[in-house]
Structures are given as structure tokens and as C-alpha cells.
Amino acid sequence: xxxxxxxxxxxxxxxxxxxxxxxxxxxxxxxxxxxxxxxxxxxxxxxxxxxxxxxxxxxxxxxxxxxxxxxxxxxxxxxxxxxxxxxxxxxxxxxxxxxxxxxxxxxxxxxxxxxxxxxxxxxxxxxxxxxxxxxxxxxxxxxxxxxxxxxxxxxxxxxxxxxxxxxxxxxxxxxxxxxxxxxxxxxxxxxxxxxxxxxxxxxxxxxxxxxxxxxxxxxxxxxxxxxxxxxxxxxxxxxxxxxxxxxxxxxxxxxxxxxxxxxxxxxxxxxxxxxxxxxxxxxxxxxxxxxxxxxxxxxxxxxxxxxxxxxxxxxxxxxxxxxxxxxxxxxxxxxxxxxxxxxxxxxxxxxxxxxxxxxxxxxxxxxxxxxxxxxxxxx
Amino acid sequence: xxxxxxxxxxxxxxxxxxxxxxxxxxxxxxxxxxxxxxxxxxxxxxxxxxxxxxxxxxxxxxxxxxxxxxxxxxxxxxxxxxxxxxxxxxxxxxxxxxxxxxxxxxxxxxxxxxxxxxxxxxxxxxxxxxxxxxxxxxxxxxxxxxxxxxxxxxxxxxxxxxxxxxxxxxxxxxxxxxxxxxxxxxxxxxxxxxxxxxxxxxxxxxxxxxxxxxxxxxxxxxxxxxxxxxxxxxxxxxxxxxxxxxxxxxxxxxxxxxxxxxxxxxxxxxxxxxxxxxxxxxxxxxxxxxxxxxxxxxxxxxxxxxxxxxxxxxxxxxxxxxxxxxxxxxxxxxxxxxxxxxxxxxxxxxxxxxxxxxxxxxxxxxxxxxxxxxxxxxxxxxxxxxxxxxxxx
Numbered sequence: 001x002x003x004x005x006x007x008x009x010x011x012x013x014x015x016x017x018x019x020x021x022x023x024x025x026x027x028x029x030x031x032x033x034x035x036x037x038x039x040x041x042x043x044x045x046x047x048x049x050x051x052x053x054x055x056x057x058x059x060x061x062x063x064x065x066x067x068x069x070x071x072x073x074x075x076x077x078x079x080x081x082x083x084x085x086x087x088x089x090x091x092x093x094x095x096x097x098x099x100x101x102x103x104x105x106x107x108x109x110x111x112x113x114x115x116x117x118x119x120x121x122x123x124x125x126x127x128x129x130x131x132x133x134x135x136x137x138x139x140x141x142x143x144x145x146x147x148x149x150x151x152x153x154x155x156x157x158x159x160x161x162x163x164x165x166x167x168x169x170x171x172x173x174x175x176x177x178x179x180x181x182x183x184x185x186x187x188x189x190x191x192x193x194x195x196x197x198x199x200x201x202x203x204x205x206x207x208x209x210x211x212x213x214x215x216x217x218x219x220x221x222x223x224x225x226x227x228x229x230x231x232x233x234x235x236x237x238x239x240x241x242x243x244x245x246x247x248x249x250x251x252x253x254x255x256x257x258x259x260x261x262x263x264x265x266x267x268x269x270x271x272x273x274x275x276x277x278x279x280x281x282x283x284x285x286x287x288x289x290x291x292x293x294x295x296x297x298x299x300x301x302x303x304x305x306x307x308x309x310x311x312x313x314x315x316x317x318x319x320x321x322x323x324x325x326x327x328x329x330x331x332x333x334x335x336x337x338x339x340x341x342x343x344x345x346x347x348x349x350x351x352x353x354x355x356x357x358x359x360x361x362x363x364x365x366x367x368x369x370x371x372x373x374x375x376x377x378x379x
Numbered sequence: 380x381x382x383x384x385x386x387x388x389x390x391x392x393x394x395x396x397x398x399x400x401x402x403x404x405x406x407x408x409x410x411x412x413x414x415x416x417x418x419x420x421x422x423x424x425x426x427x428x429x430x431x432x433x434x435x436x437x438x439x440x441x442x443x444x445x446x447x448x449x450x451x452x453x454x455x456x457x458x459x460x461x462x463x464x465x466x467x468x469x470x471x472x473x474x475x476x477x478x479x480x481x482x483x484x485x486x487x488x489x490x491x492x493x494x495x496x497x498x499x500x501x502x503x504x505x506x507x508x509x510x511x512x513x514x515x516x517x518x519x520x521x522x523x524x525x526x527x528x529x530x531x532x533x534x535x536x537x538x539x540x541x542x543x544x545x546x547x548x549x550x551x552x553x554x555x556x557x558x559x560x561x562x563x564x565x566x567x568x569x570x571x572x573x574x575x576x577x578x579x580x581x582x583x584x585x586x587x588x589x590x591x592x593x594x595x596x597x598x599x600x601x602x603x604x605x606x607x608x609x610x611x612x613x614x615x616x617x618x619x620x621x622x623x624x625x626x627x628x629x630x631x632x633x634x635x636x637x638x639x640x641x642x643x644x645x646x647x648x649x650x651x652x653x654x655x656x657x658x659x660x661x662x663x664x665x666x667x668x669x670x671x672x673x674x675x676x677x678x679x680x681x682x683x684x685x686x687x688x689x690x691x692x693x694x695x696x697x698x699x700x701x702x703x704x705x706x707x708x709x710x711x712x713x714x715x716x717x718x719x720x721x722x723x724x725x726x727x728x729x730x731x732x733x734x735x736x737x738x739x740x741x742x743x744x745x746x747x748x749x750x751x752x753x754x755x756x757x758x759x760x761x762x763x764x765x766x767x768x769x770x771x772x
Contacts, residue, residue, distance in 0.1 A: 003684035004693060261767050276771035278760070284769065285762035289701045293674075293681045300680035315676070322677040370669040377672060379655035379665065 001307070003299050005072070012073055016055070016080045023049055024086030026348050033087060034205040040163040041207035042087035044122075050088060051119025059098045059240070064109055065117050066098075070306035071240060075247030075298065082251020085348075085355050087206060089122045089160045095244040096237050097123035100168045100185055103225040103233045108187055112166055124164040125237065126155035126188075126211055133157075133364040135170070135238060137178050140213065142171040142186065149173070149223075151186065151216040159362070161209030162197040165190050169213070170234050173227055183230035186222045193217065204354040235313070241363050242316045243301045246323040249359050250298050253291045253327035256334040256352040260284070263338055280337060287333050294319075294326035314376045321369035324360040331356045387457055391464045398433040402426035404469045408734060410592075413475050417508025418552050431505065434473035441479055441503045444487070448495050449503025455690065477546065478502030478509040482555050484633050485571070485617055485626050493612025498573070510576070512542040512556030512598060513627065520757050522557075523565055523624065529558040529572065529605065535615075536560065536572070538580075538603040544751070548583040548596035551576055558605075561621050571623030572616045574605045590743040591728070591736070634752040635703040650675065650713060654720035664719055671709075671716055678709055697765040704758035707748035714742040 005013060023029075029043060050056050055077050060066020067073075074095055081090060093116055101109055101116075115121030127135055140153025151171055161167065167188045175182030188195065194216045197209040225233050261284055264275030274280055301319035304312040331353040335342040342349050360366065403426055407413060411423045414431055422428040434440050437451060443458040444450025453461060483502055486494055501507040518525040527540025538558055548554070553575055561568030576583075580603040585593035606615045618626045651668030654660065660668060685702055688694030718725045721738050728736040749755040763769045 002687035002691065003680065004688055004691070261769070264769060273770045275769040278763075281763035281767075281769050282756065282759040284767055285701075285704075285759040288762055288767060289705050292698075292701060293677045293705060296681040296684040297677035299684065318673050318676045321670075321673045325673075366670075366673075367666075370666060370673060373672055374651055374665060374669040377649035377652045377669075379649070379651040379660065379668065 001303050003296060003303070005076070009072060009076060013076045013080075015053070016077050017083075019049075019053060020077075020080035020084045020086055024081065024084045024088070026085050026351060030085045030087055030205065030351060039199070039207065040160070041201070041205055042089060042160070042163075046086070047088060047122065048119040050090065050094075051117060055090065056094050056119045057098075057113070057117035058094060059102075060094075060113055060117060061102070064113050066113070071243055071247075071302040072299065072306060074240075074244055075302050078244050078247040079251035079254070082248035082253075082355075082359075083255035085204075085252070085255070085351055089124075089163070091241065091244050091248065092125055092159050092164075093121070093123040096125045096241045097166070097168050099237045099240040100125070100224050100233055101187075103185075103236070104187070107221060108224060112187065115165065121165040122160055122163050124158050124161045124167045125241075126158045126161070126167050126169040127234070127238075128155065128157045129153070130156060133361070133368055135234065136180070138170055138172050138183055139177045140169065140171045142173050142184060142218070145217060148217060148219045149184075149186070151188070151213040151218060153213050155211045155213075156208075157362070158197075158209045158211045160207060161211050162199040162207065167211070168224065168237075170230060173230075180231055182228055183234060184227050185224040185230040185233050186218055187224055188213075188216065188218065188222060202358050204351070204358040206358060238363060239305060239312055239316045242320040242369075243298070243305055245359055245363055246294075246298045246301065246316075246319040249320075249323035249327040249356065250291070250295050252352055252356050252359060253294060253323065253330040256327070256330040256349060256356075257284075257287055257291055259349055259352070260287075260330075260334040260337050267339075274337075283333055283337070287329055290326040290329055294323045297322050314373065317364075317369040317372045317376070320364060321366040321373065324366040324369075327356045328360060328366075384456055384460060388460050388464065391461055394437070395464055395468060395470060398430070398437075399465075399468060399470050400426035400429055403430040403471050403473075405471070406469065407471055412471065414473065414505070415476055415508055415547070415550070416474050416505025417476075417550065418506070419550070420505065420508070430471070431473045435504055438503070440474040440505065441483065441499075444483065444499060444503060448487075448499035450499075474505045476502060476505070476508055477511055477551075478507065481511060481630055481633060482509050485555070485630050488629060489618040489626050491612050491614060493610070494614065494617070497609075497613055507552045508547075508550065510545050510548045510551035510554050510596075510598075512545050512548075512554045514544045515541060516543050520754050522627070523569070525557060525559060525569070527556070527558050527600065528562070529560050529570065531560065534607055536570075536605045536607070538572070538574075538600045538605050540600050542598040542600075543586075544595045545583070545598045546595055548576070548598045549585055554581075554598070555617070557623055557627055564621070566624050567621050569623040569627070570616050570620050571618055571626040572605050573609075574603065574615065578603050578605070580604075588743070589746070590740040592740060592744070631753060632699055635699040635758075650716060654717065657720065658722075660720060664716070668716060668720075671712060674709060675713070678705055681705070695766055697761055700753070700758045700761040701766070703753065704749075704755050704762070707745075708755060710748050711745045714745045718742050 057066030062068035142149040173184040194214045301315040334349045441450040442453045446452040529536035529538045560570040580601040583596040725738040727733045
């Protein structure tokens with residue numbers, strides 16, 4: 001498969017680009033909700049528009065009412081989300097939770113997918129425990145209780161946790177904390193008793209929670225897939241989420257770079273456009289090169305994931321790490337080359353820097369994934 | 380179509396099985412393993428001769444050139460199959476030459492029918508070894524400032540001047556050479572000439588590099604007579620007189636693609652995995668290896684995307700500059716890491732264990748990657764100007 005978009009994908013990219021630039025713009029969404037101190041950090045009306053556009057069900061099978069598309073297509077939407085810093089629960093709901101639900105039975109799909117597809121439901125995923133992404137260790141426990149389970153533990157960095165209609169929770173049903181096996185995924189509804197959210201606003205104005213499960217009683221039908229069979233589903237979610245976050249990161253990088261290159265063509269100092277200075281030209285050209293390479297590896301990872309390739313796991317980490325570095329460079333150079341106004345809240349470039357920081361951390365930063373690349377490569 | 384390709388694959392596999400000797404299915408170890416052809420060429424062994432002759436007779440020294448010019452006339456898809464099948468058995472290239480990589484593409488694009496018939500066939504059959512005369516002592520990155528001058532004497536020019544970095548000039552038979560033929564027009568005053576290195580007045584002097592090897596020469600031209608014609612429809616220059624810069628620019632694009640295609644070295648294998656087999660890596664070095672592997676795998680995806688887009692006529696025409704920049708910088712980094720992983724063994728300059736200092740010499744050689752064929756700084760200039768469209772670049 002060639003590493004560029006086919007005609008259908010190019011059409012989707014056009015419409016996603018136009019839609020996000022108009023409806024998902026920084027002014028209309030990110031700044032709007034941030035400046036109103038919105039408790040969700042995103043707009044529900046926009047999420048419903050995502051539903052009307054078909055974006056919400058992009059990864060959901062056609063039999064289940066979705067578009068039955070792949071990660072290349074989801075990535076097209078995510079790149080535009082990244083470029084416009086559009087706050088939305090797309091990544092957690094339509095990529096991560098949707099991937100989990102693919103592994104669920106008809107009952108659980110029927111319960112949750114229609115709301116997702118319409119853009120009415122918001123889903124979160126609760127994986128991390130502690131400030132760093134370490135999905136190898138899961139301490140949150142789900143013990144047998146009657147016909148169901150009783151959930152105890154705490155999850156962190158749960159994006160949109162307090163705004164969610166359902167949380168996909170990775171919990172341990174057997175074995176010790178570090179064991180690969182013995183994980184079960186649960187679909188926990190928002191009104192579950194003994195679940196509490198400590199909502200925190202993050203640097204990029206998105207909302208996350210520390211979520212406590214203090215003996216949350218769950219029915220057996222809250223299990224996604226098989227009991228003790230959650231690791232495989234979790235790995236599938238992580239692959240999809242990492243490649244998705246990488247696609248969004250390419251959008252963040254591209255948006256920051258374009259803004260910066262435009263600025264170099266407008267700002268005058270010493271009687272010259274600053275873009276005429278070779279010191280800045282070379283840095284901008286190096287940045288372009290890094291962003292293009294990051295874009296290429298993301299498409300590669302998406303295609304491998306869609307083709308169910310064995311290499312998809314390695315390449316999802318490569319893509320996440322590479323994008324994190326390229327986007328980090330883009331926002332740092334962006335702020336520096338904007339000079340003083342880059343430090344002001346009025347200018348958007350700083351918003352890119354904040355978003356990149358949060359997105360890089362989500363589902364593992366470049367250092368985590370570099371370690372993973374070494375391990376998967378056998379050293 | 381797919382069926383035809385599969386049957387071609389089978390034929391190719393059978394042909395390779397029958398014609399590629401086992402000795403030619405080993406990685407190239409030293410310069411002697413590379414066959415360059417030319418008037419004075421000798422074969423290292425019978426296997427090298429046998430493999431070269433089989434490929435020559437089949438048109439496989441230049442598989443995608445037309446049959447009438449010594450190639451096999453393969454379609455891009457067939458040529459890809461051949462490359463894949465050769466790679467699968469680690470087959471060495473039967474013939475290496477600047478004629479194949481550089482002059483050939485220029486002649487295919489700009490040459491007359493007579494030039495193609497003569498020169499391309501000579502290249503394909505390994506009869507004439509070419510070298511390239513571009514840079515001059517005072518004209519490196521600023522190539523167009525070159526001064527080597529050809530005085531018009533009617534049916535010939537008299538050329539005087541000096542070229543530098545002419546690869547293997549001391550072993551080459553002919554040279555394709557940029558010569559100024561109009562001193563008043565910088566860009567439209569250069570002619571892309573072709574002449575015999577055995578001509579009176581041509582002399583060469585090898586340049587010893589920091590790697591200890593001498594793949595490059597200085598080439599001096601002292602009243603060298605270059606005919607304007609070598610016979611009917613065989614001009615002594617490519618393209619038009621005074622428009623050699625067009626040919627040179629076209630070739631530089633080719634050269635950048637070629638260098639960028641080798642960027643990062645052997646990217647199929649993880650550098651961290653390969654080096655850790657020699658001994659445990661220090662933790663920080665291991666981390667650097669992982670970061671390198673990430674960049675190398677990402678660059679591989681970029682190269683693949685570039686090739687896909689090239690075939691489909693998509694992509695920015697200045698992209699090879701980006702690939703050249705990123706690929707060569709990556710290759711330098713790779714070699715730095717290999718030296719670090721190798722420790723004091725990698726420092727050995729002549730020992731048998733290191734095949735004569737292969738790691739160290741290779742490391743030093745890669746420093747030229749970001750200089751030859753346009754420096755990294757020139758590549759960044761081109762990206763700034765042509766892709767980012769920055770002012771005054």
C-alpha cells in the first residue's frame with residue numbers, strides 16, 4: 001500500500017480540514033471554553049456535530065452502525081483536531097473506548113455504541129496509576145462479588161473522566177501487580193456507586209480526573225471481553241491510542257510550524273523580515289524535515305495497524321516517540337521564533353506548546369516509548 | 380498484470396539461482412569486491428567475472444535502461460522485483476559506476492540518439508569507466524562560480540583548469556566535466572563536456588582522506604583539446620553548448636536521491652540490537668541507540684513515502700534535498716554510535732579483527748556524506764527557499 005492517502009482518504013481529509021478549521025477553531029472552541037472555565041473542557045454541541053459528520057463512529061464496524069474505517073481515517077480527523085487544538089473526547093471515546101468495545105459482546109456494544117455514534121455519549125479510559133504511564137503494572141483490583149465484581153483502587157490522568165458516560169477501566173482480577181495476565185476490562189457507567197472523581201484542569205485546559213473506586217459494585221455484564229483476558233484488549237487499545245495520539249501530534253506540530261513560518265514572513269527587525277536571516281531559515285528547514293518524517297512514520301504505523309501486522313506494536317511506539325520529539329521541537333521553536341509575543345496568552349503559539357506537552361505525556365512519552373523500542377528490538 | 384509479475388518473479392529467481400555464484404551472495408567487504416569496469420579493469424576472481432558477464436549479457440547491469448542501450452528494458456515494477464530478488468539472496472551489484480548512476484540518467488534525459496547508442500552501451504557493458512568533474516578548489520557549495528575554461532577553437536575547445544573531488548579519476552577512462560564556455564554569463568555559460576582522460580594535458584593526483592583512503596583526486600587540465608563532435612550525432616557535450624548547468628542541476632537532483640537512499644546505512648536492522656550483541660551497552664548509550672532506532676525507522680518510512688509519491692507524481696520536487704539532509708545526518712550519527720559501542724576495538728586502524736579498521740574508516744568516511752553532493756547547509760537553504768518559501772533565501 002503506498003504511503004499516501006488514496007482518493008477517498010484525500011476527500012475525507014478535505015472535509016475534516018474544512019470542518020475543523022470552521023467549527024473546531026481555537027477561537028470558537030479552545031479559548032471559548034477555557035475562558036468560561038468550562039467543567040468539561042470541550043463543547044458537547046461540537047461533539048454532536050462530530051456525530052453528524054460521521055467522525056464519532058469512524059472505527060466502529062458497519063454492522064454496529066459505524067463507518068468501519070481504519071486508523072488512517074481516524075488519524076485524518078485527529079490531525080485536524082491537532083492542528084486546531086480542538087478540545088473533544090474523540091481520542092478517548094472514538095479511538096480508545098471504541099477499540100475496547102470492538103472486543104465486547106453484542107449486549108455491551110448495543111448499550112454504548114449508539115450514543116457514541118450520535119455524539120451524545122462521552123467515554124473515558126482509566127489505565128494509568130500514578131503520574132507516569134506504566135500499563136505493565138495494574139494494582140486496581142476487581143474481586144468477585146455475588147454475580148459481579150467489586151472494584152477497588154485509583155486511576156490517574158483519566159481524560160474527561162468527570163464528563164464521561166462510561167469509563168473503560170483496566171483492573172486486576174487475578175495475579176500480582178506486575179503480571180501481564182490477570183487483567184480484565186470493565187465498562188463502568190457514570191452513576192456507579194462509590195466511584196468518585198477529583199477533577200483537575202491540566203496545562204492545556206483539558207480536564208482529567210483522579211478517579212477513586214471504593215468498592216464499586218459491577219454486574220457481570222460490565223466485563224468487556226473475557227475475565228482475565230483483558231491484556232490483549234488493553235494492548236489493542238494502547239496501540240490504537242498511541243497511533244491516534246501520534247496523528248494528533250502531527251497536527252499540533254504542523255499547526256505550530258505553519259504559524260511560525262508565516263510569522264517569519266511578516267515580522268521585521270533590523271529593517272528586514274526575520275525570515276531572511278539564515279540562522280532562522282536553517283532552524284525552520286530542520287523543523288520542516290523532522291515534521292515530514294514524523295508524518296511519514298505515523299502513516300506507516302496506521303497502515304500496519306490497519307493491516308494487523310506484527311510490526312504494528314513496535315511502530316506504534318516509534319511513531320509516538322518520533323512525533324513527540326518533532327512536535328516538541330515545533331512548539332519550542334515556535335515560541336522562541338515568535339519572540340516576546342510568543343510568551344503572551346493572546347498569541348496562539350503558546351497554546352500549541354501546552355497541548356503538545358499534555359499529548360506527549362498521554363499513553364507514554366518519548367522516553368517510555370524509546371525504552372519500549374529497545375525492548376521490542378531485543379536489547 | 381499481477382500474474383505476469385509473479386511469473387517474472389519466478390523466472391528471475393530461477394535465473395539468479397543459475398547465474399549468481401555463491402561468492403557473489405556475500406556482503407561487499409572491501410573495495411576489491413566492487414567491480415567498476417573500464418579499460419584497465421581486472422576481476423578479483425572468477426566468480427566476480429562470471430556474475431558480471433551473466434548480468435551484462437542479460438542487460439542486468441542496468442536493468443531499467445532500454446534494450447537498445449544495453450539494458451533489459453524492465454518496467455519499474457519488474458525492476459523492483461529484480462531488486463527484491465537480488466536483495467533476498469544478498470546478491471552484489473554486478474557493476475558499479477558513475478556512468479550508471481550519473482552520466483547514464485543525464486544522457487537518457489538530454490542525450491542525442493548517437494550519444495545514447497555509443498556511451499550508454501559502453502557503460503552498460505562495463506567497457507568505459509567514467510568520472511565526474513564538477514567541483515573546483517574555489518567552487519564547492521558555490522559550484523556555479525567554477526572557472527575551468529574552454530576556449531572555442533571552431534571544431535574543438537582548448538580546456539584549462541583544475542577539478543577537485545573527482546571520484547576515482549586516476550582509474551577512470553572518460554570524464555563528464557563542467558567547463559565554462561562563456562565568462563559573461565554565470566549560469567548560461569557552462570558546457571557539459573565529455574572527453575577521454577587519456578587526452579594530452581590531463582593529469583590526476585589522488586587526495587588522501589582522513590579515513591586513510593583515496594577515493595578522490597585532483598584533476599588538472601592543461602591545454603586539453605576537447606572535440607565538439609565524436610562522429611555523426613555524437614556531440615562532445617551533453618545538451619546545448621552553454622546550457623550545461625541545466626544538465627548539472629538535473630544530475631545533482633539524482634545524486635541527492637542516490638545519497639539519501641543510502642542514508643542511515645542498513646536500516647532494516649536495529650542498530651541497538653546489532654551493537655548489543657558485541658557486549659552489553661552502557662545504559663545511556665542504550666538509550667541513545669533506542670532514540671537512533673526511532674529516527675532510523677521513521678526515516679525509512681519517509682524514504683518509502685517519498686518513493687511512493689515519486690511514482691505517483693505527488694510530493695514536492697524539492698523533497699530530495701530534505702531526504703539528503705536527514706539521511707546523511709542520520710548516517711553520521713549511526714557511525715558515531717557504532718564507534719562508541721565498539722570501544723577501543725573500533726579504534727584499531729589496521730588490525731585483522733577489524734578488517735583493516737573498517738569501523739573507524741567507515742566512521743570517518745561518513746563525515747563526507749553531509750558535504751558531498753551539496754552540504755547539509757545548502758540543503759537547508761534549498762528547503763527554506765523552495766519549500767518554506769522564506770524571503771531572501
